[in-house]
Amino acid sequence: MQSSFLPVPALSLLVAVGSAAALSAESGDGTSSGAVKYFSENFDSLSDKPGLLPFPSEPNGDGTDWLDLPKAQAGGALEGWTMTRNAGHGEGGVVEWSGWTFASPESWAAAAPGQRREKFALGKNVIAVADSDEFDDRPGGKPFDATLTTPSIDISRAKAGSLTLKFDSGWQAESQTGTITVSYDGQAPVEVLRFDESKETAYSETVRVPLRNPANAAKMTISWRKTGANHWWWVIDNIEVNDEQPATFSVQPRVGFPVPGSATISWQAPVSKAIVYYGEGKGKTLSEKTELESQDGRFEAKLTGLGTATTYRYRIALLQGGKRRLSEMFEFDTRFNLSPAPVSALDNLSASMETLARTALEVTADQNGYLLILGLKDGKLASTLAARSRFHIIAADSDPAILGAVRKTLYDAGILGHRVSVVSLGDPENTSWTDGFADLVLSEKDSLPVADEECLRLLRPDGGALLVRSRRSNSAFENARGQWEQAGTLSLFRRKELDGAKDWTHQYGTAGNASYTGEALGDVSATSGMAVQWIGHPGGDFGIDRQPRMPAPLAAKGRLFHQGMDRLVALNAFNGAILWSYEIPSLRRLNVAHDSSNWCVDDQHVYLAIRDRLWMLDAKSGDLLHALLLPAKERKTHDWGFVAQEDDVIVGSAVQANSAYRDFWGDAAWFDKVGVAVTQVCSDRLFGYRKSTAKGIWTYGRGLILNPTLALHDGKLYFLENRSLKPQDVSSSRISDRRLWLDLTTVCLDAKTGQVIWEKPGPKPVHLTEKVGFVQAAYGIATSHGYLAVLSEGTV
Numbered sequence: 001m002q003s004s005f006l007p008v009p010a011l012s013l014l015v016a017v018g019s020a021a022a023l024s025a026e027s028g029d030g031t032s033s034g035a036v037k038y039f040s041e042n043f044d045s046l047s048d049k050p051g052l053l054p055f056p057s058e059p060n061g062d063g064t065d066w067l068d069l070p071k072a073q074a075g076g077a078l079e080g081w082t083m084t085r086n087a088g089h090g091e092g093g094v095v096e097w098s099g100w101t102f103a104s105p106e107s108w109a110a111a112a113p114g115q116r117r118e119k120f121a122l123g124k125n126v127i128a129v130a131d132s133d134e135f136d137d138r139p140g141g142k143p144f145d146a147t148l149t150t151p152s153i154d155i156s157r158a159k160a161g162s163l164t165l166k167f168d169s170g171w172q173a174e175s176q177t178g179t180i181t182v183s184y185d186g187q188a189p190v191e192v193l194r195f196d197e198s199k200e201t202a203y204s205e206t207v208r209v210p211l212r213n214p215a216n217a218a219k220m221t222i223s224w225r226k227t228g229a230n231h232w233w234w235v236i237d238n239i240e241v242n243d244e245q246p247a248t249f250s251v252q253p254r255v256g257f258p259v260p261g262s263a264t265i266s267w268q269a270p271v272s273k274a275i276v277y278y279g280e281g282k283g284k285t286l287s288e289k290t291e292l293e294s295q296d297g298r299f300e301a302k303l304t305g306l307g308t309a310t311t312y313r314y315r316i317a318l319l320q321g322g323k324r325r326l327s328e329m330f331e332f333d334t335r336f337n338l339s340p341a342p343v344s345a346l347d348n349l350s351a352s353m354e355t356l357a358r359t360a361l362e363v364t365a366d367q368n369g370y371l372l373i374l375g376l377k378d379g380k381l382a383s384t385l386a387a388r389s390r391f392h393i394i395a396a397d398s399d400p401a402i403l404g405a406v407r408k409t410l411y412d413a414g415i416l417g418h419r420v421s422v423v424s425l426g427d428p429e430n431t432s433w434t435d436g437f438a439d440l441v442l443s444e445k446d447s448l449p450v451a452d453e454e455c456l457r458l459l460r461p462d463g464g465a466l467l468v469r470s471r472r473s474n475s476a477f478e479n480a481r482g483q484w485e486q487a488g489t490l491s492l493f494r495r496k497e498l499d500g501a502k503d504w505t506h507q508y509g510t511a512g513n514a515s516y517t518g519e520a521l522g523d524v525s526a527t528s529g530m531a532v533q534w535i536g537h538p539g540g541d542f543g544i545d546r547q548p549r550m551p552a553p554l555a556a557k558g559r560l561f562h563q564g565m566d567r568l569v570a571l572n573a574f575n576g577a578i579l580w581s582y583e584i585p586s587l588r589r590l591n592v593a594h595d596s597s598n599w600c601v602d603d604q605h606v607y608l609a610i611r612d613r614l615w616m617l618d619a620k621s622g623d624l625l626h627a628l629l630l631p632a633k634e635r636k637t638h639d640w641g642f643v644a645q646e647d648d649v650i651v652g653s654a655v656q657a658n659s660a661y662r663d664f665w666g667d668a669a670w671f672d673k674v675g676v677a678v679t680q681v682c683s684d685r686l687f688g689y690r691k692s693t694a695k696g697i698w699t700y701g702r703g704l705i706l707n708p709t710l711a712l713h714d715g716k717l718y719f720l721e722n723r724s725l726k727p728q729d730v731s732s733s734r735i736s737d738r739r740l741w742l743d744l745t746t747v748c749l750d751a752k753t754g755q756v757i758w759e760k761p762g763p764k765p766v767h768l769t770e771k772v773g774f775v776q777a778a779y780g781i782a783t784s785h786g787y788l789a790v791l792s793e794g795t796v
Contacts, residue, residue, distance in 0.1 A: 034323035035244030038163065039153045042238045043078075043126040046102055050075020052126065056095050058111045058134075065107035066096050080151025086225070092140015097131045099146035100224070108235070115232075119203035120170035123237040130226040131233040132176060144176075147225040153241060160215035162243040165192070165222060166208050170235040173201040173663075176228030180209060184217040195234070198679065198734045200663030206328070208246050247318045247327040250297065251627045252610050255583040257337035261308075265301045268627070271318045276301040278314035286313060309335045332583040336567060338537050339578070340368070343415045345387035346380045356442065356467070357384045359487050363494075364439050365463025365558060366620060369577040370394060372438040372458060374425065375445035379406035382444075386419040391439070392577065396425040398449065429454060434533060436460045436498075437575045442467040452476040460574035462497040462558040498522075503556040507597035511644040512713035512782035534576035538562070538569050548590040548664040549671050551597040559619055561601055563587065570606070570622060580622030586611050591661035591671040593777060595681035596642040596653075596707040598660070605691075607650060609640040614652055616694065626694045630654050631687050641683045641733070644712045648691045649751050651712055653683035653705065659733035674794055678776055679736040681707050684727040686717070688754055698754025703727075703745075704735065709780035709789055717749040718780055718787040720762050741765050741775050746789060767795045 046052060046067055053071065055061040069083040085099045096103075096111070105127055109117040111134055120127070132144030155163060171178065177196045181189035193209045213220065222241070226234045251268035258264060265276055273293050279286040290301045306312065312334070316327040349357070360371065368390040373382055376397040386393050397403055403422060410416035426432055428450045438458045441448075448455060448468065453476045455466050461481075471484050471491045482495040500520025509517045524530060543564035544550055553562045560573040566588050569581040587610060589598040598609040605625070606617040612635060614628040630638055634654040641655035659681055661671070685701035703723035710719045724743040725735070744762025749755065767773045777792040 034321075035242045036157070037240060037242045038155055038158065039150065039241040040239065041078075041150070042124070043102055043128060044124070046072055046077055046126045047104070049077050052102075052104060052107075055107070055111070058094070058096055058107075060110040060113070061107045062110075064104060066101060066103045068099070068101045072102065082147075082149045084147045084149070086145040086147060086227075088143060089145045090135065090141050090143060092138060093135040094138050094141060097129065097135040098141075100128055100130050100148035100226075102126055103129050116172065116203060117170075117233070117235075120168075120235050120237075121204045122168035122206065123170065123204075123235060127235050127237040128224075129233065129235050130178075130224075131235075132226070132228040133172075133230055133232045136230045142229040143227065144229065145225075145227045147223050149223040150221050150239075152219045152221055154218070155213060155220055155241075156218040158213055158217075158243060160217075161210075161212050162245070163211040163213045163241055164208055164243065164245060165211055165239075165241055166206065167239040168204070168237045169202065169207045170204055170233070171195055171199060171202050172232030173197075173199055174228075174231035176226060176232060176234070178224065178226045178234045181223045181225070182211055182213075182220055183223070184214060184220045186219075189223065194731070197736065198732050200661065202663070208328075210245075211241070244323070245325050247316055247325040249327075251613060251615075251624070252584065252586040253316060253327070253330060254624075255332040256622070257334075257339045257581060259339050260337060260341050261306050262302065262304045263306060263312075263332060263334070263337065265303065265314065265316075266299065266624075267316065268298050269318050270297055271320045272297075273319040274299050275317040275319065275324075276303075276314055277317065278303060278312055280307065280310055280312055286315065306334050306337075308337075328585075330585040336538060336542060336564075336569075336581065336583065338569070338581060340390050340392070341418055343383070343386050343419050344413070346378075346383040346409065346413060346415075349380050349384055353381050353384070353444070355489065357381055357388065359490050360385060360440055360442055360467055361389055363465050363467065363485075363487050363492055364389075364391070365460075365465070366439060366572055366577075366579055367391075368579050369439035369460070369572040370437060370575050371440045371442070372396070372433075373442060373444060374455070375443040375447075375449045376402050376406050376422075377444040379410050379420075379422070379444075381442075382406075382420045382422075383410060383413065383415050386415060390577075393420045394433075394438075395420060395422045396431075398425040398428065400424075425449065431458065433458055434531075436464070437534070438464060439572070439575070440465050440467060456480050456482075456493075456495070459495045460558065460572075461495055461501065462574075464495045464574070466493040467491075468493075497558075503601075503603075504552075504554055505556050505602060506554070506600045506644060507552050507592060508781075510713070511600070511646050512711045513779065514713075514781060514783050533574065536576035537571075537578055538564065538581075542567065542569070544590075544664050547671075548661075549593050550590060551592055551599055554599065554601045556601045556619065557603040559601075561599075561606060561619075563599070568608075570619070579620070582622065584610060588662050588664075589660045590664055591681075594671060594679060594708060595660065596710060598640075598643065600643055600645050602645055605645075607643050607645055609643050609652075612639050612657070614640050614643060614650070614689075628652070628689055628694060629696075631685060631696070631699050634685060638684065641681065642686075642707050642710050644710070645691065646712050646715070646751065649697075649715075650689040650691055651710075651717055651751060652687055652689065653707065653710070654685040654687070655681060655683050655707075655733040656727075674774075674776060678774055679734040680740065680775075680778065681733050682722075682735050682740070683707055683710075683733065686710075686719075686749070686754070688751060697752070700749060700754045700756075701727075704730070704740065706740075706744075706778055706780075708778050711780040711782035711787060712751055713782035713787075714784065715751050716757065716782070716787075717751045718782050718789075719747055720744045720778065720780065720789055721747050738768055738770050738773070741768055741791065742770065746787070748787065763789050763791050765791060765793055767793050 052064040135141040180193040183189045253267040276290045277286040313331045318325040373395040382393045382395040485492045502517040502519040560571045567583045570579040608615040616626040638654040642653035682704040687699040746762045748757045781788045
């Protein structure tokens with residue numbers, strides 16, 4: 001194995017920014033994409049030729065509602081298309097929905113109000129509908145089994161493997177299956193796409209399917225088949241076959257917010273030129289574009305002049321060989337640009353204050369939080385610290401005249417308030433601030449006007465620092481948890497972590513899933529013994545409701561990490577300041593109780609599974625340091641699944657691509673419901689990396705590895721594995737086959753080498769057989785006492 005090293009920030013050349021071209025959400029931008037279109041159909045001609053007819057039986061139409069294929073072809077439309085009701089298709093039912101038919105989106109939605117059909121926003125004018133739910137509203141309306149097939153498409157000029165099918169789709173998940181098959185030159189159809197119980201609801205999405213057309217193929221037909229009984233539907237529109245390949249990224253895009261009103265979009269791809277198209281809202285046009293060039297495939301587009309509280313959409317075009325490869329549509333929300341506004345420092349800072357300011361920013365444990373200046377002269381130190389950092393500065397003094405003068409100076413400079421607060425010190429023996437919130441305490445004066453005990457109370461644990469001109473030797477420091485350090489010509493007392501505090505670095509606390517890390521909580525066992533430390537960002541809109549079972553927040557070395565809706569944020573755990581944040585379109589992972597979390601942390605790094613890579617982010621700055629690869633065999637077909645870390649080892653797993661749960665809306669996303677529909681995400685392969693070198697060191701794979709049972713403790717990796725069901729025998733890493741639970745092996749590996757230490761027969765279900773019962777959940781827990789595997793069974 002190998003990794004992709006990123007020792008410096010992404011470098012790219014900004015060539016042009018402007019609105020000279022507008023990119024349609026799905027088509028071109030006025031310039032040639034280099035793609036050849038072989039076929040297209042949007043069904044819109046049916047509204048005029050022969051024209052939509054009133055519903056025969058549905059009561060809620062407007063008179064221009066519906067057509068079936070025979071009526072369309074009798075009017076001279078859709079020549080060459082076929083619609084087949086397959087054997088077993090219901091002989092009765094609602095006539096409008098017996099097989100694939102055509103309707104206006106408005107009339108189709110009106111046929112069953114309140115069932116979310118109107119959410120197919122990409123469908124316009126006339127759409128193709130396979131609605132087993134409405135078909136079943138009359139006797140004989142089930143099962144539904146029908147196929148819609150295109151005319152013969154001439155592909156004689158297409159290069160082998162070059163074609164892509166693109167169409168807009170609306171899919172309401174439940175008891176139905178949808179497939180797309182392709183027949184080349186009259187040969188047996190080949191399945192190229194399957195929607196089944198593992199496909200999440202997607203009310204309105206653009207689907208792109210690589211067709212992998214064989215060499216020398218002259219013609220092809222494409223068929224959409226939907227089967228089901230009652231719930232729910234599949235609708236399609238805007239079908240196109242072309243040779244425009246989708247954009248593929250070495251490292252997926254991410255959006256950062258360096259300052260208010262701006263954003264950076266970063267990614268990696270094996271090209272030298274790219275374009276970012278972007279614009280506001282949900283319109284069909286992306287009105288702005290930024291062109292970039294890169295010598296090493298690392299790109300960073302800087303967008304400026306952005307509105308506040310605004311959703312922007314963007315697409316990335318990769319340019320190579322005269323052709324353009326477009327990404328899917330992404331978006332970011334400037335409501336979550338939580339970066340501090342930049343300010344300018346006051347002039348004429350003295351040499352001693354310059355030394356103090358420079359040293360202060362060198363010794364802080366993080367890059368954002370609160371700096372507390374106790375004792376003022378002119379406020380220039382506060383303005384300098386604010387101008388050179390992301391910190392909020394609280395400047396305090398007990399002299400009203402000094403406070404008034406400093407406030408006026410900073411107000412006139414536009415600094416007072418949003419980056420610097422100037423307040424009265426109050427009682428120097430008992431100030432009004434909460435315990436342990438200040439990242440740094442210092443003074444503009446020669447000595448602090450506050451008692452040593454009070455300064456120590458205000459310092460945040462685990463890195464908070466008191467910066468003074470010389471060391472103090474008294475009982476306050478002798479009894480404090482911390483140590484003196486030399487900081488140039490100044491002295492620094494740095495506070496250690498709280499007594500009894502522990503980090504929460506994995507989904508369930510430890511890499512062994514113990515749900516306990518040894519924390520003592522100061523021997524407090526009730527909320528009455530606790531107090532609010534801070535209230536602030538990112539707020540409720542940042543995330544998703546608890547129902548879909550997202551990855552848990554993590555904490556290490558005084559930093560709190562939290563995932564939201566395709567976004568994450570790092571906060572100062574002691575005062576709530578935003579350290580850094582990203583919006584990452586490929587981030588979201590749900591249903592972790594039946595899978596595994598997509599991240600873990602340690603004191604220095606955040607380890608984040610994004611598609612087929614593991615990002616190693618600097619925990620302090622958020623900088624991307626490495627993007628680790630899957631083992632060579634799985635790189636083109638799999639995503640990164642499980643991740644855990646211990647000492648110098650990172651353990652990962654490979655799951656088939658797109659196996660992670662991402663949908664969060666509707667009944668299908670209630671992942672804790674009881675029944676046989678419960679699926680487990682399983683890995684094909686495990687592997688290890690060394691943190692210090694970012695190099696792969698071992699791989700292991702003998703069967704299907706149950707992700708929720710993976711547990712790492714004291715150099716040993718434990719898990720349950722099924723060796724009867726082979727990875728090549730299943731179409732997805734989401735396994736609902738009852739046989740998964742009937743032949744389990746418990747395995748223990750050496751986490752440093754991947755060698756098997758021992759293996760034993762796994763737990764056996766009590767009630768489950770191949771025909772009845774289910775396992776609701778499975779967990780693995782590893783501690784110094786050993787490994788415990790738990791299966792939670794049901795019989796309904």
